[in-house]
Amino acid sequence: MFGRKKPTLKQLGDQALLDLVYQVKDKWQMAQKTQDNVRGLDDQLEMESKIQQAKFEFLFRQARQRKVAGEAVSKEAATRNTFR
Template sequence: MFKKRIQKVKQNYDQQLLDVIYDVKADWDHARETQKAVYESEVNNELLMQTKLQEQKYMYLYHEAKRRQVHGQLQHNIAVKQ
């Protein structure tokens, strides 16, 4: 019974991790699209840093999920740099 509860808690946290990964990936995609749309130099540096921050968040969460062997739905629009 205790093992079943541990498994259920792990599944719950794994799903939460996947949800956060998908949200951060969407934020990263949005930041990249915004960066492409803006051409002003001052704003461009800020957008570049924001895009890099979103990318690093995503990569950290992706590697955490990989380390924990968490598998989510296959999403064809996600490309990961290794």
């Protein structure tokens, strides 16, 4: 109560961005699994996977620009080696 700092708008925004990154990554992985499990590759399934991948990559770049530290962002940065 006393002496406790309130979270700033940037901290709240960063946390919301990080939550969104996690959600989109889960959706992308689910779309990939669905695409792998379906025998006849449907164009709609392929497009859904690509859309989710594009969303994740956009949010990933935004998180990197804002220097948001998170498990998903850190792991993806390590696999991509995009520190520049």
